Each structure stands twice: as C-alpha cells, then as structure tokens.
Amino acid sequence: MIKFRSVGFGYQGAESPIISRASFALNAGEFALVCGPTGSGKSTLLKLMNGLAPHFTGGELSGTILIDGKDVTGHKPHELAELVGYVNQQPEGSFVADTVGEELAYGLEQLGFSPAEMELRIARHAELVGIAQLLEQPLASLSGGQQQRVAIAAAMAAGQRVLVLDEPTSALDASSAAELVALLAKLAKEQGITVLLAEHRLERVLEHIDSVIVVNGDSSVVKSAPREAFKDYRLLPPVVELSQRLKLEPLALSIEEAKRGIATPLAFSKRPNQVIGKQTLAVEKLTVKYGNNVAISEVSLNARAGEVVALMGANGSGKSTMLWAIQGSGARSGGTISRPETTLVPQRAADLLFLNTLAEELAESDKFNEVEQGQTAKLFLELSNRTDPKQHPRDLSAGQQLALVLAVQLVKGTPLILLDEPTRGLDYEAKRHLVAAIRLMQENGRTVLVASHDIEFVAQIANRVYVLEEGKIATQGTTEEILGATGLMPTQIAQIANQPGLLLAEQIGDREN
C-alpha cells in the first residue's frame, strides 16, 4: 500500500537531514506504530505521506514515495485528499464546521460527492467509529475521545485507504485512549485500512500493532516487527522493560502475553513509601463554582514535607482547577487553604517563556529570583541534557521546555510545588529526567502535588493518590492501594504480577542468565 524508496528529507542549511535513505513498505490493513524520541522526525515522516511535508513545512524531499501505486512526491496535500486521511494531535484545532455531521461532510464537499452519496457515507462512517447518535451535536460539546472519533471518521469518509494519525491520544485519559487504539486496530483489521500511528505512550498501543517504524533521531528510519524492534530499544513501556529484565524469550508485548510467560510470584523490593515530614498543605472543604457550574465540591486534602501527592481522574474531573485554587490565582468559592509559599507549573509550560534565547531566559530567571548567576542554568542541566544556549525557547522539544520552566520555577526553592499534567508530550527519556527531578525535590523535603492521568508516571513518584470524579474525591489512599493489583487503576506490572506492593518494573532486579 505504501512504499518508501530511499526517501530523504531535510531543511536547507541544517547540519544533518531529518530522514535519510528510508526504505520500507506497508501492506493494506497493516497497523504500524511510528515511534522515536521527541524531535526525531516522527511528525515529519507522517506528513510526508500526504504532502504536508514539504508543502506546509518547507524543506527538501528526495527519493520516491508510492501510495496505492501512485507516486505522491511533488503532489500537494489537497491532491492526495482521497488517498490519505490525516488526523492530528488536537482535533478541536482542526475542526472546520459546527456540528458532527457537517464536519464529516466537509472533506466530501471538497471532493465533490453528491449530496445523496454524502448522506450515505456520513451515516456509514459515523456508525463505524461509534458516533452515529452524535451527528446533530455541536462539536464543542463533545468529549476529547469523541472529538478524535469524529476526526477519524472525517479523515476516512471519502474512502481513504491510508489513515495517518499524529499522537491522537496525547490529550486523552487512559480509558478513552485505549478505546481509540482498539478502534484503529479494528479499522485496520476489518476495513483493510493501512494505519500509521505516532505515539509516545507505547503501553497504550503495543498489543494491537503489526509493525514498528522507529525514527531514531540520527536520521535513520527502520521498520521491523514489534518484538524485534523492542529487543534493545531504549524507550520502553513497563511490560517490555519487565520482559527485558526477566530475559523473557520471546519478548512479551502485551499484558496477556506477559501473564502467560512469567512465573509468579516474583521477588521484588518494596517501594520506599515513608514520609516523616510535618504537614505543609491543608485544604479544607474547598469549593469552586463557575456560575451554576460546580467544578470542585467540598474537597479536603493534605500533604506533608517530603511527600509527593498525586491528583488523578478523567479529563474535566477538576484536577487543574484544584491546583490553580491552591496556588491562589484560580477561583475559590468556599473552604480554607493553608499552604506555604507555592510554585505552579501549568499544563502548557511554554506559556511561561517569553525571551528570544535559552540563555536570556536563564539569566532573567537568576535576576528575578535574586539567586547567584548561573543557578538556573545549573538546575536546567540537572533536568535536561546539554542544549545550545542560543536556541529559541519555542524550538526546544517539549521535554526541554518543561525542564526550562521547571528550572525557572524551582530555583526559587519554594516548599510546595504544584505540577499540572507534566508528562504531556514527553517521551520516556524526558519522563525519566522528570521522575529524577521530582525524587530530588522529595529528598530535599519539599512537597509536590501533581495532577496527572499517567498511571505509570504516578506509580513512579507518588506516596499517596487522590482520585477526583466530577469535582469530588471518589477515593484516596496510598499509591500501593490505588495503583496496585487490587486498586482502581492498576499499573501494567501490577496487572501482570498480581502481587500486592509490586507496581513497577524497577522493583524487580535484572535476572542473571
């Protein structure tokens, strides 16, 4: 279905190309994962499929790309619209119409389908992705998962045989993400559509995919079977890390496979979960209302020095609202908050950056926070790898931006730190840096309150978890209670081993041969 013949892509004047000599082929009905560290060129590879690269991004393309036997190089995106459907990270940003039905119709209108044919196709594809009852709804009223389904139906309504998706689950909580990936697998299997999916959180997709295309960041692109690809891959989801540690042969990629392949009980070391610090944060019956909408209703929580507390729950359950209210600049309609001096790192960390180079940002932070020159830079180096100080902050990867904002905000040394969804858009490497940074704060006796729906991340850092549901605390407990084998949201390892207290692959030592 798709054939790359020695494809190269790069920008003029850049040191090295983004992609060079990529050659691979994908069959009809193949579900392929595109992975690699942030900034490695995953998005670029996807955009090559329908001409968005180079027509929207600039740059130079060499080699041949064949889709369904047609040479697509040199064609503009709108000339390839009936061949390739494209879905990006934020569906709400790419919607053209007001209602679901009109959105599905948009592509069909552009391609000149007759009104009767349109009705037919819209009905069929809405049925296929499970949004048939939403056709008359305004797009703005849908949940994130529903919006992505609309975007998918719209991208394939004209009969496209190739579906390209750029991190479609990045804004979704775990269960809607799992449903979406299952839907894509079904489309590939039952409709014979070739699906290319870029995704950071490999644990969400591993069990469904047929092949993996790794974009390495050194401009090499390699396609292989999943088992082969992850044998010595550095960026790993927990299941694979576990089977690597246990030297499982063949590698287990899904929880089911790991359950079958691993003899339990496993020997493991306990997660350190002792907190002895004094209470630093106390929230009593906090209520936040926007007009008649109750966003937070009588929530009480507390945290101690040296403790990491996680706020979990689906999108819209009130996690962010909580953090902003605790920080003080968000609305509060009732209740009391007693807290020490506090720093908040918002969901879109880049909003805090406003200067032209990394070096200027670091210097400004030293000046404003009245710390010794170079302090912020030192902290930044701890949180990230070496980075050219002349780079524009907007050109940094998501992980580097977060590291910069963390450095700027943490250099103040406030006793309470609030982090809003910090792992959004981070790859495993960047996440590892973040985990190390949070553990360091904890050792230094600071309190960290983090809102996240990333189960594996929370299991790595948190002492306690509060689960919010529609602005109320649905349940709370230690991380072992909530994310352990019998908890509400078990981690992958907890599901596999089913042993109380075992949550993470790192708790299991490497097995000797």
Next chain:
Amino acid sequence: MPLNPFRASALHPATWWFLGLGLATIASLEVSWLPEVLVIFAAIVLMLTCRENAPWSKSVRFYLWLGAFVVGVRLLFRIIFNSGSTDSAVAFSLVELNLGGVHLLGQVSWLTLEAAATDGLRLAAIIISIGMANTLANPKRLLKSTPGALYEVATAMTVAINLAPQLIESLQRVRKARALRGRSQGISSLNSIVIPALEDSIEQSLGLAASMDARGFGRRGSLTKTQLIATRTLSLGGILLIAFATYFLLATQSQMLAIAFMVSGIIALTLTIRIASTRNLRTRYRRQKPGIKDFSVIGITLTTVVLVVIL
C-alpha cells in the same frame, strides 16, 4: 436550549438578517418611544426563545448592555448639556452652571427627557435588532450560501471571525500563566504576553489550514478559454459601469442614467461570479434552501416596513 421548538436553524440565516435589518429600518423611521420599545421587545423575545447553544449565540447579554448603555449616555448628555428650556413641566432642577455662555445642567423638563429617551431607544433598537440577526444567524451556514467563486474569500473571513475569540482565550491563558513566573523590570509586558499568544494563534491557524488542505480544500477545475475571456471582460466591464454610475450620480443630474449603469454593472458582475463558479468542483451537504417559512417572514417584514413608511 435543547427543548426549544422555535429553533433559529428553522429559518435560513439570510432570513434572520433580513428580519433584523427590517426591524432596524422600522426603528430608525419611528419618532416616538412606544414603537421603539416594541421593536426592542420583539427582538429580545426572538433572541431569547430561538437562540441555540452555539458560540455566536452567547452575545445576547452584550447587545442588551450596549443598548442600555446607549440610552443611559443619551439621557446623561441631555441632562448635562441642557439648553434650559422651560416650555413644559419641570421634572427636576439642578444647579445651573454657566461656562462662558455655555449652559450646563439647570432645569430639566419632562419633554426633554422624553426626547432624549426616544433618541436613545431608537439607537438601542437598531443595535439590538442587528444583534438579534447576529445571534440567530449561523455565520457558517450563511457561508454555505455564498456563490462558489467567492468561497475562498468567504472561508478566509469565517476563519478570521473564529480566530478572534481564540486569540482572546490565548491572551487570557498566557497572562494567567505569566503571573506565575513574574519578571524583572525592563522586560516589556506587552512582548511577554502578546508574542506567545500571537504565536499560539498563528500556529493554530496554520494547523487548521493544514487540516483543510489535507481534506481537499483548494481543489478546483479549470475554465475553458472562452469562459476565461468572458469572465475577464465581464468583470472589467462591470467595474467600469459601476464607476460611471457613481460619477453620474455624484457629478451630474442624470439619475436615470446612473441607475441604468449601476444595474447593468451589477448584472455583469453577477454573471462573472456565475461563470467563475462553474470551475468549482465542490458540492454542498444539506444546503439550506429558503422555504415557505422564510418567504412568509420576509413578506411580513416587508409589509410592515412599507406600512411604517406610508403611515
């Protein structure tokens, strides 16, 4: 309002605009306060009963406040710049100030107040009538009714209209975030807030453009050679005719000639758009055609306007 039988989408968006402009015309022709109040009342009732839960429907309160503000300012100015007429019953009197021959404040009569209120109400009625059309007519559905040749321009306009609220949202978000960090003196706050927000908006618009392109926006067929010649001649001719018409209208007395040129100019331009639209491959999904309801609303509006003019 999901359970509303009188939905705005029951009528063609152009009909709502016709009705809004009709009400505005009536308001501007009337001279006493009662009809103005009736127009305002009608517009408000329509807005509140027919509006749908859509982004463009959320500005009702804004138009009402603007109307009230206009009436208030009108009254206030009349009271301050009061010529001191005492030909009717005095409502209340204030200390009169005399600033070099200009009389301020002083005695205010009922008649003055009534005239000021009527003036204010007339403006308010016009604002609220237009506001009603804007609240009830879906801009995107109106776009669907534009001829194919103008589709690209119209799309650019709707995208721009939709971008404005998004830019405001970005600005608010960035400002809120910026307060978290603080900044040392000497760094312009304008740069630090406007630049990230603008970058955000531009990025989003580019994302939207990429998505539209990926779905086939921008496809077009080609015109034959004769069609090409015809559109060029007609569009040039049409513009020239309208230019002549304007000249005749402004510089000479020959109004009939002006009207003749104007009409033929418009016909030429309409033909251009017609022909140019044939190279458009686009089809329309559920194109809303004006129905009996639309024609009756238009008919009633026209009749009322004519009656107001005659009486």
